[in-house]
Amino acid sequence: MNSIIKVLSDAIYYNLIREQRYMLFVQGLGISLQLTFYSAIIGTILGLFLALAKLSKIKIFERLATIYVDVIRGTPVVVQLVIIYYAILGSSSLPKIAVASIAFGLNSGAYVCELIRAGIMAVDKGQMEAARSLGFSYSQAMAYIIIPQAIKNILPALVNEFIVLLKETAIAGYIALDDLTRAGNIIRGRTFDAYTPFILVAAIYLYITTILTWLLGKLERRLHESD
């Protein structure tokens, strides 16, 4: 019994207390959350434009958006990250977190595009006809009638995409950005204990995604109130 307590308190001391190592986790979590936040914004805006391009009647927009989505979804995000960091933005002086936000945002945009497109397509086509028959232009019909209804289809899927994004940012360590996962790795290097830091890291991710999933459930119930 005593030896178990000793092992646990040692683990806590070496992995969290000594040299204020818990600060590495706190800062790492901060980086992970910031990265998720910025890339979610970039991804959502990009995804909206890609979706509108894909639904557009102008063939060249539709083609370009389709190629973009296919390329992004057909290649690993970690490869995209290192290409953007080392090759495309290699000579720029942007901070790493900005580079990573751009990389994850560009990646997420392709997935968000499909969510938004599916959400818009799911709105009954009679809605567009009714709006047009009243005299609304295509873009007015989109703005007043179609998109407000599509949001109801899109929002839950979008929150889910943010949860996925948070977990995907765990590879930011590839470009030496000190996110939560890399904080665990740094501590492992100092304590030669692989279990404790990574299990802590996993628990923190789980905690955050659980909160987000709970919020998602609440949101879905709210959205279905008017049905």
Place this chain on the structure above:
Amino acid sequence: MIEVVNLHKSFGDLKVLKGVNTKIKKQEVVCVIGASGSGKSTFLRCLNLLEEPDEGEIYIDGISLLEHKKDINRLRQKVGMVFQQFNLFPHMTVMENITLAPIKLKGMTKSQAEEKAMELLHKVGLPDKNDQYPNHLSGGQKQRVAIARALAMDPEIMLFDEPTSALDPEMVGEVLNVMKQLANEGMTMVVVTHEMGFAREVGNRIMFMDEGIIFDEGPHEQRFINPQKERTREFLDKVL
């Protein structure tokens, strides 16, 4: 008021309209009947360019629709349409459904538009439903709101695309009554319908469509189709 000349429309290889010609006068109520697939809905949807004809001309008050495609949004304001599936906007209340277009497209103030909407709701017999959402209404009530929504733009012509086909039988009457009242007030109406009773009572003219053309027509005075041709007789025998 409406003149249709040699209207053709295909969907891929399927020729739906094969040369429709007709004139619809002001205040006339024209009922279009025919088997499914005869092109009657497509014909109706061409009248406000929800379907774009491949060939032919449509004039409304002498203005060619196809030559003025750029103004189509303004021209459509003159032509109200009521759909089989109602197509009310589910994220808006009844009041918002009716006032959206007058406010956004005609520049009415909110209070003007709401005053007008209340008048229309009285007219269709639903003055107490203004703050309900469409999902809380019955089919017949939805269709009456849809009629009020179309009327809110002060259209000169109303198109009805099988307005009672999606309704339970006990709700058909309330919708037909509103339409009858509208016809009595002198609205120009084109009604695609299977309600032969309504067609006979309210329609000034009955058009029988078959194989993509107006196959047979009952003239204005007769108020009912006089089956000149064998095909028309067969169809009428089936539906009556």
